[in-house]
Structure formats: structure tokens, C-alpha cells
């Protein structure tokens with residue numbers, strides 16, 4: 001049975017055009033910095049050059065913090081440590097937006113590095129204990145596993161004795177993170193990755209859901225709807241949960257590795273796992289939202305998206321199903337520094353909203369920052385969505401100042 005219709009159920013959908021509410025947390029200086037940043041990353045040539053320079057500087061261990069810290073890092077990351085991210089956590093919380101602390105070290109392979117990433121993620125999960133400003137924990141399995149092992153397990157290949165031991169260490173790390181999240185009562189997202197690693201990730205996530213999600217969804221797997229086979233996966237998983245007597249937690253995303261997936265498929269001469277076009281991705285994403293709402297008795301859901309239409313669609317499906325805006329089973333999430341009109345307007349309307357707050361040593365966050373820059377690079381001469389939104393708020397503030 002859906003939760004009863006309560007006074008928190010709004011008669012109107014949230015207004016994502018309320019720029020004043022969306023950017024109230026940014027001073028004019030911060031807004032100017034954001035404008036400059038999105039203008040800069042809008043230049044595809046500059047981003048391409050910046051990416052090469054960054055990768056080169058990282059390989060040669062040339063210090064880059066002086067250039068990155070006051071600009072792109074400051075916009076998209078909370079800080080270098082959990083304590084260093086405190087100001088950002090408090091600022092979001094003041095507007096009703098909760099935090100998902102995301103330890104952003106990527107590309108590690110040695111066992112001692114994987115252990116050290118594991119310890120950092122465990123610290124992040126533990127830091128949420130008794131602190132309701134944090135909504136979820138999160139981790140990427142590739143951060144605590146050798147990618148070659150994930151790929152072999154995903155392909156169903158036989159592991160050597162040594163590889164089997166490495167896989168058991170991965171299982172132990174995942175087990176410890178999920179057990180701790182469930183123990184303290186902070187749900188945890190397991191991020192989705194490349195399709196050739198995902199079967200191993202699904203296996204780990206499903207084992208943890210069966211173990212911990214008996215009454216509440218503490219463990220969330222991530223479903224990428226840019227893949228043409230994942231709506232079917234979501235439906236099969238729901239049925240598995242219903243017959244197995246556990247809840248599923250799902251974070252629904254469109255997917256972040258489209259170019260890489262297509263390139264690999266064409267190199268290997270295999271069918272691409274990616275949908276034929278954006279319309280197909282959008283259609284499956286919205287169908288997945290609808291499926292989760294229809295099965296909310298066994299599914300907890302987080303819409304991880306910057307897409308306004310999908311976010312509004314979820315609000316309207318909630319309303320039509322008589323669900324309260326703050327139903328604990330339904331969340332919206334965006335990344336820090338992006339789509340503030342969605343996050344802050346949803347929060348003001350009473351919905352459950354959280355932002356990923358990536359943190360970690362600057363060098364380790366560079367792959368994440370490059371992805372953010374590329375995502376906001378001008379396509380066919382058009383400004384990125386973020387740049388348009390920030391320009392609108394700039395214009396609004398200038399008009400207010402002029403009429404004073």
C-alpha cells in the first residue's frame with residue numbers, strides 16, 4: 001500500500017524556474033566564479049588541451065593544485081578530507097539538501113592502495129552516524145577491486161588461486177562497507193560502472209541486498225538506463241526481491257560511460273550495450289521511474305539525474321499515486337555544483353534531495369573533474385545547461401540591482 005496522502009503532498013509541482021531560490025546559497029562572487037568556470041569548460045579545445053596537460057602533469061607528478069584548487073575543484077568538490085568538506089555539508093543542509101560524501105579516488109590497482117581507499121570509504125560511512133545531514137554513503141567497486149578481476153568475474157572466466165584470493169578480498173571489503181552502513185542505518189549506493197565490469201558489481205550488490213534489505217533498503221544498486229537491457233534487469237530484480245522476501249534499493253541514472261562503451265563495442269566488433277539514441281534512453285529512464293513507483297512496496301528509489309523533465313515526471317507520479325513528497329522510499333540526487341535549480345527547488349517543496357559531495361586529495365579527483373568538464377563542454381556551439389542557468393540568475397540579480 002502506498003503511504004497515505006498527507007498535507008505534505010503538494011497541489012503544485014516544484015518550479016525549477018525559481019532561480020532566486022536555486023542560487024540563494026551562492027554569493028555574487030561565487031556566482032561569478034561559476035559563470036567563468038562554465039564559460040571556460042564550454043570551450044571544447046581548451047578542455048581537450050587541459051585534459052592532456054592534467055594527465056601529463058599527473059604522470060610526471062607535477063603539482064597542479066595551485067591551478068585546480070581555487071577553480072574547478074572548489075566548484076565541484078567539498079574538500080580534501082571529510083572535515084574539510086564540513087562547510088559544504090552545512091551549507092547544503094541549511095537549504096534542506098542532504099549530503100552523499102563521495103571519496104573520489106579512482107584508478108588505483110595495488111592491494112595497499114585498494115585497502116587505503118576502502119578505509120577512506122569506511123571513514124566516510126562512519127562519519128554519517130547520528131548525523132542526519134547525510135542521506136547516503138556511496139562507493140565504486142572499482143575503487144576497492146582490481147579492474148582485471150572484476151572483468152574476469154563479469155565474463156565468467158576461471159580465476160587462478162591468486163586471483164580467487166584477490167576476489168575474496170574484494171567481497172570482504174564490499175561486505176564490510178555494506179554491513180557498517182546497515183548497522184548505523186545510513187543507506188549506501190553502489191555506483192554503476194562500465195558494462196564489462198557490471199555483472200560482478202551486480203552480483204556483489206544483489207548478495208548484499210539479500211543480506212541486509214530484509215525490512216529496509218540499506219543497500220542500493222545503480223541501474224543505467226542508457227543500456228538497452230537494464231529496464232528488463234530492473235524488472236527481473238524486483239521479481240527476485242519479491243520472491244526472496246527482501247527490498248531492493250535502486251539509484252536510477254542514464255549512464256556516464258557512453259563514448260567509452262561505444263568505442264569498445266566497435267573495436268571488438270560486438271553489439272553496443274548502449275541505446276540507439278537519446279530518446280530511447282529517456283523513454284527507458286522514465287519507464288523505470290514509473291516501474292519503481294508502481295512497485296514502491298518492494299522498491300526504494302533514488303533518481304540520480306539532472307534532467308528536469310524526468311525529475312518533474314517523478315514528482316507527478318508520486319502525486320498521482322498519493323505518496324507524500326517526503327516519502328522515505330523516494331529520493332532525488334544531483335552532483336555538487338550542478339543542477340542547483342532542481343536540487344534547491346525540490347528541497348524547498350519538501351522532497352527528499354541529496355547531492356554527491358566528492359572529496360579527496362586533489363590529484364585523485366582529477367579523473368572526476370575531467371568528466372565534469374567534458375560533460376559541460378559546448379556541443380555544436382550550444383552553451384551547456386549549467387551555463388544557461390547561471391546566466392539566467394546573473395541576469396535576474398542585475399535586474400534586481402537596477403530596480404533598487
Ligand SMILES: Cc1cc2nc3c(=O)[nH]c(=O)nc-3n(C[C@H](O)[C@H](O)[C@H](O)COP(=O)(O)OP(=O)(O)OC[C@H]3O[C@@H](n4cnc5c(N)ncnc54)[C@H](O)[C@@H]3O)c2cc1C
Nearest residue numbers: 191192226253254255256277278281304305306307333334
Ligand atoms: C546523483 C548522481 C549519481 C550518479 N551515479 C552514476 C553512476 O553510478 N554510474 C553512472 O554511470 N553514472 C552516474 N551518474 C551520471 C549519469 O549517469 C549521467 O551521466 C548524468 O547524470 C547525465 O544524465 P541526466 O539524467 O542528468 O540527464 P540528461 O542530461 O538528459 O542525459 C544525458 C545522458 O543521456 C544519455 N545519452 C546522451 N546522448 C545519448 C545518445 N545519443 N544515445 C543514448 N543515450 C544518450 C547519456 O547517458 C548521457 O549522460 C550519476 C549522476 C547523478 C546526478
